[in-house]
Amino acid sequence: MATFAPPRPGPMTPGARPPAAARREAWQRRLPLTPALLFMIFVTQIPFVFTVIFSFQSWNLVRPGSQHWVGLGNYANVFTDSAFRGALFTEIEMTVLAVAISMVLGIGLAVLLDRKFPGRGIVRTLLIAPFLVMPTVAGLLWKTTMLDPVYGIVNYLLRLVGVAPVDFVSRFPMASIVTVLVWQWTPFMMLIVLAGLQSQSGEVLEAARVDGAGPWTTFRAITVPHLRPYIELGGLLGAIYLVNTFDVIFMTTQGGPGTATTNLPYYLYQRAFLGFDVGQASALGVVTVIGTIAVASVALRMLFTVFSTTEGRA
């Protein structure tokens, strides 16, 4: 019976198992994870591989039989496509505006919520509510009940002060979209900044008062530097989500009027599912993914330095 191996000579660390057994144990540990891994590969990586394959073909679903290889032709088109560049700039404008405005408002609300007043719990819950609404619903709500020129609340209020009704969504499309996004994301910024404010030591603020700083100086010289990592964190996370804005645009402006509010995700959608230009849309998608990965990895690296310095500052 050769069930156990004789002690092997050689540089083996005491207690180390033979490699075969170790490998088997490692696999036993990984086994329960494999279904999840296979599922992940199946739903994300295989479609991506198909996308890459399609991106080298000219293929329009409207014209059956048009499918043929074009090499890098679709990619050349992406970089000469002015609509793509337009969508990219719209995207940047939309994200930067939404993040910046919601951050400023979020800081203001957080400072208000940081002081004690009766009913603070209810006010906080109400302020968080927009963040819990689905983006699709938020878009629909703003387009109809708030901004509609005929029965919208905003126009009703404007009429009360004698202003003629305005069709906000078509007159100020970018402002309308940004308003919805800010409405949704201000609570998020507020929560993160509030966490920062509440982690600030009260004695530090008192020390500043004794040192002769007024409320504004204290906020500028002591509180804002303390909040910096929290503001960076909120801004980065917000930007990561807002770059992918699709639902709100789809529900309110449909990217228009013209291409006024067409950002990259929406432009992609238009090319793939309205133009049925599978090859061109795939190339667009691949370029967008590569760009997103590049930006996201820089952002994530920044995020981790934020975390490590926050730890150090505590």
Place this chain on the structure above:
Amino acid sequence: MAEVRYEQASRIYPGTPPVMAVDRLDLAIADGEFLVLVGPSGSGKTTALRMLAGLEEIDSGRISIGDRDVTHAPPKERDIAMVFQSYALYPHMTVAQNMGFALNLRGVSKETIAEKVTEAARLLDLDKYLDRKPKALSGGQRQRVAMGRAIVREPSVFLMDEPLSNLDAKLRVETRANIAALQARLGTTTVYVTHDQVEAMTMGHRVAVLKDGVLQQCDTPRTLYERPANAFVAGFIGSPAMNLHTVPVSENGAQLGELTLPLPRATTANLTEVTLGIRPETLRLVGPEEAGFKLAVELVEELGADAYLHGRAHLGDSDQRFVLRVDGRTPPTIGQTVNAGLRDTGEIHLFHPGTGERLD
């Protein structure tokens, strides 16, 4: 340089029922004096300090610094500097910026600030750390930065709120001496809050003992130790604490076991009982033939030079605990029964058994 005066100053925390955190405090602190506020937690000592700092409202009475009434003045108009328990350093500023912050706000020129900061840093042995952030400093260094921040302002009053409580024991003793020396050198009026009676005794010119927001006694450390105004002060000042026991009064005096302590008749008239206060060093071990009371040894704390003996004596119809100081070289062992006597009957303190007031 200024004197500080509390006149019937009170602070009431709202609630049901409202709490008198500081109850009609009357205290006059002379120019250049080092006054220590001491008391157990919840005694209102920190609140009293924060009232002087302007961080806590004054509900009645008044507080003046120098000849200025500052009862309702904001902190920045009081010309005070405060050292906080947690040091409260500004985390994003370097040591130099921390120390210069107040001067910066006052619009002092950069050169003057740099000069004063360097001077204070030299005084506190911080010159090497001026460019560091607080997180890169040790606890003792942070404490010194907090001191430096107070010093560079050259205020008329220093306020210190338990500045040593976050240091380890050895550093605390060192820093204690440094702060006292620094204060003597600068001659700035200082109000210092602590719960540690050793700090209070070693640092203060005078010590004010508070309990439940009420001032119990304010005097020099020596007087507090030798003539405590009531049983609370007697028990609070001194380590280990004074033995306080209420014993019956007979014709001949107070009865402590077989030991009869003659009492001045005038002070104990009309009393059937009296509270005796006996310091651990007033008690001593005596031979079996001498007058004393029996003590069963429960614990011996050896401190090197001395040892503290914790024992239980059967007095009247109950067991009472006593602590006495004995020679550290030959302490009795646990379980032994020893005979305890007095070094000098004149060192005994007498307090009223009901009110706790001193009886002579």
